[in-house]
Amino acid sequence: MTEIDFYPTHNFEDYKLRVGKPFPFGATLVPGGVNFSVFSRQATSCTLVLCKKNSSEILAEIPFPECFHVGNVYCMVVFDLDFEEVEYGYRMDGPFAPEKGERFNKERILLDPYAKAMGGRVAWGKTPDWSEPFQYRGRFVLEDFDWENDKALETPIEDLIVYEMHVRSFTQHKSSGVTNPGTYAGILEKIPYLKELGVNCLELMPIFEFDEFENSRQNPVTGERTYNYWGYSTVGFFAPKAGYASTGKFDMQVDELKNLVKQLHKNGIEVILDVVFNHTAEGNEQGPTFSFRGIDDKTYYMLTPEGYYYNFSGCGNTLNCNNPIVRDMVLDCLRYWAAEYHIDGFRFDLAAILGRDQSGRPLSNPPLIESLAYDPILAKCKLIAEAWDAGGLYQVGSFPAYGRWAEWNGKFRDDVRKFIKGEDGLVGAIAQRVQGSPDLYGWNQRGPTASVNFITCHDGFTLYDLVSYNHKNNLANGEGNRDGESNNNSWNCGAEGETSDPGIIRLRRQQIKNALSILLVSQGIPMILMGDEVAGTKRGNNNTYCHDNDLNWFDWTLLDKNHDVFRFFKNMLAFRHAHPVLRNCQYFECSAAYITWHGTKAWQADYSPSSKTLAFMLPGSSAKGGTAPDNTIYVAMNSYWEALAYDLPSSPANTRWHVFSNTGMQPPADICTPGSEILIDNQQQIIVGARSVIVLIAK
Amino acid sequence: MEIAITNVENASIVVIDGDIDSSTAPEVQRQILPIVAENRKIIIDMSKVDFMSSAGLRTMLLIHRNSAAKKCLVILAGVKAQIAGTMKATGFYAFFTIYNNVDEALAATRGEYHDGDRLLSNA
Numbered sequence: 001m002t003e004i005d006f007y008p009t010h011n012f013e014d015y016k017l018r019v020g021k022p023f024p025f026g027a028t029l030v031p032g033g034v035n036f037s038v039f040s041r042q043a044t045s046c047t048l049v050l051c052k053k054n055s056s057e058i059l060a061e062i063p064f065p066e067c068f069h070v071g072n073v074y075c076m077v078v079f080d081l082d083f084e085e086v087e088y089g090y091r092m093d094g095p096f097a098p099e100k101g102e103r104f105n106k107e108r109i110l111l112d113p114y115a116k117a118m119g120g121r122v123a124w125g126k127t128p129d130w131s132e133p134f135q136y137r138g139r140f141v142l143e144d145f146d147w148e149n150d151k152a153l154e155t156p157i158e159d160l161i162v163y164e165m166h167v168r169s170f171t172q173h174k175s176s177g178v179t180n181p182g183t184y185a186g187i188l189e190k191i192p193y194l195k196e197l198g199v200n201c202l203e204l205m206p207i208f209e210f211d212e213f214e215n216s217r218q219n220p221v222t223g224e225r226t227y228n229y230w231g232y233s234t235v236g237f238f239a240p241k242a243g244y245a246s247t248g249k250f251d252m253q254v255d256e257l258k259n260l261v262k263q264l265h266k267n268g269i270e271v272i273l274d275v276v277f278n279h280t281a282e283g284n285e286q287g288p289t290f291s292f293r294g295i296d297d298k299t300y301y302m303l304t305p306e307g308y309y310y311n312f313s314g315c316g317n318t319l320n321c322n323n324p325i326v327r328d329m330v331l332d333c334l335r336y337w338a339a340e341y342h343i344d345g346f347r348f349d350l351a352a353i354l355g356r357d358q359s360g361r362p363l364s365n366p367p368l369i370e371s372l373a374y375d376p377i378l379a380k381c382k383l384i385a386e387a388w389d390a391g392g393l394y395q396v397g398s399f400p401a402y403g404r405w406a407e408w409n410g411k412f413r414d415d416v417r418k419f420i421k422g423e424d425g426l427v428g429a430i431a432q433r434v435q436g437s438p439d440l441y442g443w444n445q446r447g448p449t450a451s452v453n454f455i456t457c458h459d460g461f462t463l464y465d466l467v468s469y470n471h472k473n474n475l476a477n478g479e480g481n482r483d484g485e486s487n488n489n490s491w492n493c494g495a496e497g498e499t500s501d502p503g504i505i506r507l508r509r510q511q512i513k514n515a516l517s518i519l520l521v522s523q524g525i526p527m528i529l530m531g532d533e534v535a536g537t538k539r540g541n542n543n544t545y546c547h548d549n550d551l552n553w554f555d556w557t558l559l560d561k562n563h564d565v566f567r568f569f570k571n572m573l574a575f576r577h578a579h580p581v582l583r584n585c586q587y588f589e590c591s592a593a594y595i596t597w598h599g600t601k602a603w604q605a606d607y608s609p610s611s612k613t614l615a616f617m618l619p620g621s622s623a624k625g626g627t628a629p630d631n632t633i634y635v636a637m638n639s640y641w642e643a644l645a646y647d648l649p650s651s652p653a654n655t656r657w658h659v660f661s662n663t664g665m666q667p668p669a670d671i672c673t674p675g676s677e678i679l680i681d682n683q684q685q686i687i688v689g690a691r692s693v694i695v696l697i698a699k
Numbered sequence: 700m701e702i703a704i705t706n707v708e709n710a711s712i713v714v715i716d717g718d719i720d721s722s723t724a725p726e727v728q729r730q731i732l733p734i735v736a737e738n739r740k741i742i743i744d745m746s747k748v749d750f751m752s753s754a755g756l757r758t759m760l761l762i763h764r765n766s767a768a769k770k771c772l773v774i775l776a777g778v779k780a781q782i783a784g785t786m787k788a789t790g791f792y793a794f795f796t797i798y799n800n801v802d803e804a805l806a807a808t809r810g811e812y813h814d815g816d817r818l819l820s821n822a
Binding site: 082083084085142144146179180183184185188245246247250251252255256258259262263 | 720721722750752753754756757760784785787788789790791794
């Protein structure tokens with residue numbers, strides 16, 4: 001039935017108009033036209049600017065008639081728009097008084113904060129024409145993707161193995177062999193690889209529209225161009241990065257990304273997005289004005305009393321997340337991605353900022369974080385916080401969780417790194433980490449699923465570099481090696497960087513396997529960094545945010561070269577999937593059967609300051625609260641530089657100890673496939689090699 | 700964009716010449732849906748289509764869905780490589796029955812091709 005109120009009431013030049021619906025914000029295709037709706041509290045007038053696609057050629061400037069102004073919202077339907085050939089933006093007029101948080105400039109054409117697709121950067125790396133007045137232009141999106149029966153997978157969070165991935169880096173290297181390198185479609189072709197590896201969740205580094213040319217420059221040392229490559233600087237929160245789509249030049253990035261999610265879901269793989277709500281790409285008062293600043297500076301940004309930008313993000317500005325308007329935008333955005341793209345969860349970059357009030361003070365009960373936790377549409381999404389910010393707020397263990405939020409556990413990373421390099425005094429901490437960090441997350445009943453365990457992530461060394469470099473090697477970033485973390489808890493195993501010493505090479509592989517073993521037998525949610533499974537290197541650079549080259553690209557030739565590392569990863573991931581006792585959602589002290597602690601002597605863990613040994617036994621009967629009977633598992637860790645004998649606790653009645661993995665052995669004897677574990681002759685004692693981890697199961 | 704329709708044997712062959720985008724897609728729909736209503740097999744010759752936009756793909760899918768509801772076959776023939784690539788990347792490809800050219804499509808309507816051949820010829 002045709003709606004009786006859906007006809008034009010106004011004309012402007014050749015355009016037919018009527019008052020729009022204020023909700024939803026953004027540009028929405030409606031029968032016969034497009035509904036435009038945009039908020040500004042302080043603008044005195046607003047004009048819709050329509051451009052010819054792929055250019056800044058203006059087709060029309062349609063002022064919103066005063067009767068289309070509802071509260072602080074400008075809303076209008078434009079009929080008969082050829083929506084595939086047109087891009088749009090707004091001019092906002094109003095006062096320019098920075099000290100009051102008003103920076104209107106009607107000369108600028110502004111990107112709609114709710115734009116669902118963006119023109120201006122549709123092909124990755126194509127040098128922009130900076131003389132164009134309108135760099136980022138809104139586009140219209142058909143929201144009728146055929147999902148068939150797909151929905152978010154809702155995998156229990158404790159069963160996830162997360163793989164942190166950069167979309168372009170995964171397949172851009174020529175060795176990837178895919179049809180469309182560096183794109184969403186490229187990932188599609190590598191789904192069989194991901195399945196073989198055994199990950200069931202991709203955490204994609206930022207895919208919201210960003211500008212790879214932000215702060216782009218020539219590296220003074222190498223002459224190479226550097227980019228805003230990782231993309232932690234959002235231009236448009238509702239728009240997928242078109243430059244990551246093989247079909248971006250045909251406007252099909254939305255469908256390409258949705259198809260990727262759909263196909264990953266078909267293969268049991270969830271998708272978590274790394275979202276950056278702490279700042280925008282507009283920077284401080286010296287940065288460009290392309291959207292938020294020109295629409296409502298005071299609403300979107302945290303400003304000092306003098307009208308300057310607070311910089312809790314370290315990137316020039318701070319999004320004013322607990323302003324009610326901005327809070328709604330963040331909610332609308334995540335709901336959109338969850339409902340429209342079937343996204344399974346979100347990881348929030350510098351999430352501590354989300355808990356600051358409008359003048360930057362940390363809130364005890366932050367409305368945004370609470371709203372996200374209780375939102376009906378996000379109810380089944382994973383919510384993961386990077387629980388710190390660049391302004392010094394560090395909330396690992398204390399992030400307001402509302403029973404929902406998990407955290408990147410930075411302490412897990414630091415403690416495991418120190419332990420495997422053989423530092424003193426770590427045994428007590430490691431006992432906490434392998435249980436899912438009850439010292440951090442036990443006090444408010446959060447449980448091990450609050451802890452995303454990781455040893456490496458995009459920030460910092462790769463796992464191979466962690467065992468190959470004592471010092472960061474960031475000269476290629478063009479900042480005189482001053483950027484990036486200097487305290488990495490890394491150890492090069494005897495030589496800095498590449499070496500031909502077979503003993504060092506062997507030890508490095510062993511250390512990689514030690515790290516992975518501890519990660520995968522720990523309670524909590526393990527996350528591995530793309531490329532670590534083939535011992536990928538960034539040549540000691542621990543901050544490769546700006547490189548569109550093989551420092552970041554996954555080198556697929558390593559799959560052959562380092563096949564033993566891949567095999568170890570694959571089998572260790574399979575082992576975790578096979579054993580629910582590794583994936584509890586309650587701490588062991590809450591269950592009938594306890595985790596027990598051992599050392600070189602059974603039942604006697606050595607917590608003395610110089611101890612480098614720890615073993616533990618997980619009772620199979622306690623798996624998932626006793627609901628999923630499992631084998632009992634025993635793990636022995638030795639970070640001492642000599643082999644040690646470990647007395648074994650008795651295996652449960654009618655079972656005997658079998659070895660699943662032993663990092664001290666040379667491949668292929670270092671690991672087997674789950675189910676083919678090998679009975680050990682001596683059931684009373686094992687030798688744990690120097691710097692080794694052994695995993696036994698009782699069966 | 701121009702559309703020519705000829706009837707052969709038990710099928711209609713629709714030759715589309717030109718781009719299918721938001722400005723031409725309504726015309727494609729207007730001309731093809733009546734054939735669907737006649738319950739004829741439809742072979743759409745895409746060999747003269749260089750570009751198919753998001754709206755174009757959706758129109759083709761709409762035609763396909765309408766025909767499937769009537770258990771009436773719609774075949775795309777001679778889809779250019781770039782369009783096929785776009786369709787694969789965005790998931791549209793899997794919805795359609797696609798042959799290399801009109802002759803193969805005609806043979807298929809006579810039952811001379813099996814589904815496996817289609818997959819082989821478009822792999």
